Amino acid sequence: MKKLFIIGGMGAGKSTARKALVDQGLPHIDLDQVGHDVLLWDTVKGELVETFGADILGPDGEIVRSALAAKAFVNPAETRKLNRITLPRIEEAFTDRVAELESEGHVAVVVEHSVFKNRQTSLAYDADVVMAVLAPLDMRIERAVKAGWEEADVRRRIAQQITDADRIEAADVVFNNDGTPDELRNQVLAWWAEYSKGL
Ligand SMILES: CC(C)(COP(=O)(O)OP(=O)(O)OC[C@H]1O[C@@H](n2cnc3c(N)ncnc32)[C@H](O)[C@@H]1O)[C@@H](O)C(=O)NCCC(=O)NCCS
Numbered sequence: 001m002k003k004l005f006i007i008g009g010m011g012a013g014k015s016t017a018r019k020a021l022v023d024q025g026l027p028h029i030d031l032d033q034v035g036h037d038v039l040l041w042d043t044v045k046g047e048l049v050e051t052f053g054a055d056i057l058g059p060d061g062e063i064v065r066s067a068l069a070a071k072a073f074v075n076p077a078e079t080r081k082l083n084r085i086t087l088p089r090i091e092e093a094f095t096d097r098v099a100e101l102e103s104e105g106h107v108a109v110v111v112e113h114s115v116f117k118n119r120q121t122s123l124a125y126d127a128d129v130v131m132a133v134l135a136p137l138d139m140r141i142e143r144a145v146k147a148g149w150e151e152a153d154v155r156r157r158i159a160q161q162i163t164d165a166d167r168i169e170a171a172d173v174v175f176n177n178d179g180t181p182d183e184l185r186n187q188v189l190a191w192w193a194e195y196s197k198g199l
């Protein structure tokens with residue numbers, strides 16, 4: 001089963017690109033969603049509270065994601081603390097999900113990976129294809145704000161992410177999303193039409 005990774009900064013258009021491939025019948029894994037799932041694990045919750053304080057918990061005893069984000073994205077050291085706790089668990093859940101899809105006989109899976117660092121890290125080392133979705137910074141911020149995120153929060157998160165130059169360097173295919181969503185979709189579908197011939 002081919003693992004097709006979609007990478008890109010916040011607001012770049014990863015989900016839009018992913019939807020184009022899912023419409024072609026491919027299953028997908030959204031690592032942001034897997035990240036949310038592992039926040040419910042008691043081990044993860046315990047380590048996060050120990051590191052960031054009990055005020056990241058809501059009245060129901062679960063993590064309030066906005067409260068955690070406000071503490072974890074203030075500087076690279078704090079983000080590293082967050083990643084050290086969450087990423088190994090995300091990898092564990094991801095590996096299980098990939099094995100399930102593989103046993104169901106899918107030819108490929110689309111993996112949306114917002115926190116991609118490089119191809120050597122555990123999550124991405126066996127990616128068959130890395131697709132980068134790129135858009136100018138101002139455009140990404142504007143889109144994310146329009147989608148409901150607070151501008152200061154978006155800027156803080158982007159400051160903890162790799163740059164588009166790094167993404168181009170790591171990618172096999174690059175999609176520029178500085179036009180309309182349909183233009184992005186058409187680029188992705190044209191790529192898939194070629195790539196899937198070899199499957
Ligand atoms: C801090 C948390 C609770 C905030 O949750 P929230 O619902 O506000 O954001 P969500 O998870 O939907 O992420 C939205 C976007 O924020 C950015 N972002 C999220 N985590 C990170 C990170 N560790 N470093 C840099 N940017 C990040 C990405 O662009 C992502 O698409 C959550 O993002 C989290 O637990 N992150 C750590 C796990 C992780 O790295 N997940 C990403 C998949 S590997």
Ligand SMILES: Nc1ncnc2c1ncn2[C@@H]1O[C@H](COP(=O)(O)OP(=O)(O)OP(=O)(O)O)[C@@H](O)[C@H]1O
Pocket residue numbers: 008009010011012013014015016017114143144146147177178179180181182184
């Ligand atoms: N070409 C485009 N023109 C205008 N709006 C767009 C375009 N592409 C995507 N958008 C919108 O911008 C927002 C961000 O796009 P999308 O969710 O695909 O990005 P993402 O990379 O998955 O973002 P995130 O990192 O926040 O998950 C969405 O509201 C989407 O509808």
